[in-house]
Amino acid sequence: MLNEILGTINDFMYTYLLLFLLIGTGLYFTIRTKFVQVRMIREAIHILKEKGKEEDGKKQVSSFQALMISTASRVGTGNIAGIATAIAAGGAGAVFWMWLMAVIGGASAFIESTLAQVYKVKDGADYRGGPAYYMEQGLGKRWLGIVFSILMIICFAYGFNGLQSFNMSSALEYYIPNYSESIYPVIVGILLALATAFVIFGGVHRIGFITSVMVPIMAGIYLLIGLFTICMNLSALPKVIGMILSQAFDVQAILGGMAGSAVVIGIKRGLFSNEAGMGSAPNAAAAASVSHPAKQGMVQVLSVFIDTLLICSATAMMLLLSGIEGVPGVLDGIPFVQKAISANVGSWGIHFITISIFAFAFSSLVGNYYYTEANLLFIKNNKKALFLFRCTCLLAVFLGAQADFSVVWNFADITMGCMASVNIVAILILGRKALLVLKDYEKQKREGKDPVFKAEKLGIKNTQCWK
Template identity: 55%
Template sequence: MLNSILTSINDFLYIYILVALLGAAGIYFTVRTKAVQFRLLKTGLKSLVDKKKSEQGISAFQALMISTASRVGTGNIIGVATAIAIGGPGAVFWMWIMALLGAASAFMESTLAQIYKVHDGDQFRGGPAYYIQQGLGKKWLGVIYAVLLMGCTGFGWNTTTAYNMSAALEYYVPNYRDGIGPMVLGAILVVLVGCIIFGGVKRIGFMSSVLVPIMAVFYIIFSLVCVIANIGELPRVFGSIFSNAFDFSAMAGGFAGSCMVQGVKRGLFSNEAGMGTGPNAAAAADCDHPAEAGMGQMISVFLDTLVICSATAMIVLVSGVEGTSANAGTPFVQAAVMSMFGSWGIHIITAALFLFAFTTLIGNYYYAEANLRFITEKKSVLMIFRVVALCIIFIGTGVSFDTAWNMTDILMGLVAIVNILAVFALSKVALNALKNYDKLRKTGEKPIFKAKDINLNNTECWK
């Protein structure tokens, strides 16, 4: 009964609100920024080459890696496989559209996060809760957003992530769910994640900047091997993606499970564009101009969806294995690689899944803590929250598949609605900052931002 109620709420949010809201936001911000995600892509990549540490905050590269650690996770493997299994190959096309348009939304929200960031000792912190409070003057709405995001990342996403790690072991351990396997895995994760999150943002940034590039390259190479081994299947694969994406008769028959809705859901879950999660990492970076943080996060969206998610899509689609609601998720990916490479292929997928999931647990926790500290600075509350967050990871290894996804999707949808509306309301500020960046670039000098240059006087760090 609980899962039936959650499914109804989930379908209503995405069918009637989020598909239209996220699409409209992506198109609007793409037009208003003159397609910033394309015209400043090269500039953004250059700005990330400088990986030097700062005495204040973390580097722009580390901020990118923290946000990518959260984005590049189980959603890139299990989420993509689930979308294709339920919605069909066309879901991949709509995930691509979500990324291309959503990158503009990611730029806007992350630029705002940099503008309205606050000092946190010798570091910085910020995000939607902070720009809602300072930019809109509505702390109560910032608190609502913070609570929703804490529930989504610290509890919802980490429950789903822990579940997916646990599900991957069912192949190796007979009757895994009936034994102590989930509890053993949960205990190991609690120890490993606990060692990192108690070390603070700089330890999280360091771990992410090391693990994320390694695992991304590893997974991309594996996907290329799969594609090359089945190169003759590519015309069929791309044909099925585009034909299924525009099969409107099939959508009319069951829109909730259609490729469009599944693509939007899993695209949002994977790249998080418009949700306001990435801006929490963007705000921690020590940048010379807020637009630099915005560019870093739009690149993270491209890396997540156009590269990593596409890698998973190619793996399952070139295999020829059919995805169904019965094998959605981990079993679909495992069956795909087994059909191509036998059991050793499953070992590679399991290793990739665990690496992605581990960094996701860390990145998600970082977002949750940043928003808790918006509400209260009490160390006792922070300590309790860290313990509860670790308990949630432990519990997540034993929850059910449908309930975990439904709860996560609902929280994710609510977070996105609050954030996108706030970004719309503050869009003029972010657009003025972008115009200032473009103007300074034309002088040939390194753009240095000052709030007064765009007639802004309610910021803490840019005076």
């Protein structure tokens, strides 16, 4: 009964609300920024080379590290299990709509991350910020920031992290008969909680180090396997691309059975994967030490593209080139990926997917926790509260390893949708200020300068770090 209620809410939210909010907002900012997510890509790559500054004798989080923290959260089991679920339920056409969401969503990602930089605050020697902070300082509505923070904590600390833990645990079903009925999920839950505790009790710099090392390595290896799969099945690639496009624009895919269509499933899984406009990545973007907010806004666009156009596409090609068909509720999620990769490269591919699931999911656990800590500190900056919160996060990881698949997905989708709705309204209201920041950046670049931001010069008030 609980799952049916969650499923009904989930379908309504994505069919009639977020579908229009996300696409509409992405298109609006794409036009207003003159396709910043495409035309400033080279500039974003150049910015990545900048090193974090040293302040008060402590090295700050660099633009690259902030990118890796957000990419660690984005690049999780949604890139593997989520894509498999989308293709099994919505067909190959869902992949196209995920691609489109990434390109359109890149503009929203730029706006929200730029705003996070503008309204970030100093926390000792570090910076923190995000939607809750720009809702308080930019909109003057602390209560809305608290609402967002609560949704963020529920979604990421308990929903998404429980989901990541579940996907890691379920990856072992291939190896252990009657796995879900054994003691092993409990053991896996304990080990994951201990590993997570080691990182999150080490602070933001340990999180930054772990993600800046783990994410590039695991993403690089995963992309190489995807490329190898494509090369091995090169003759079938045109047929697969044709299938993605034809099924994406099929009348039934667009109009029929809306909640279960390729359009809605592709957008839903695309949002879960790339998080553009949802309000999560700005929490990492705010931590970076840069000379101008627009720099980190551009860099965060790269994270969206890395996630969907590269990692998700690699998974999609592995699945669609395998000849294995997914069946909702029967062969989807991790088992679908394992069977497909086995058909592509042999049984060793199953072990590779298992390792990938653990690496991707663990990096997401770490990135997700970082987001939620910044939001807890927004509500109340208290060491005892922070310690108790960390303990509840570890409990969610432990319990997630033993959860029910459909309930966890629905819960994560609903809380994500609520978060996204609140954040989209905020960035639509504050978007004009982000556009001023972009204009200022481009003006200084044309003058041959390394842009430096001064909030008062643009008439932007209530900023703590740009005076």
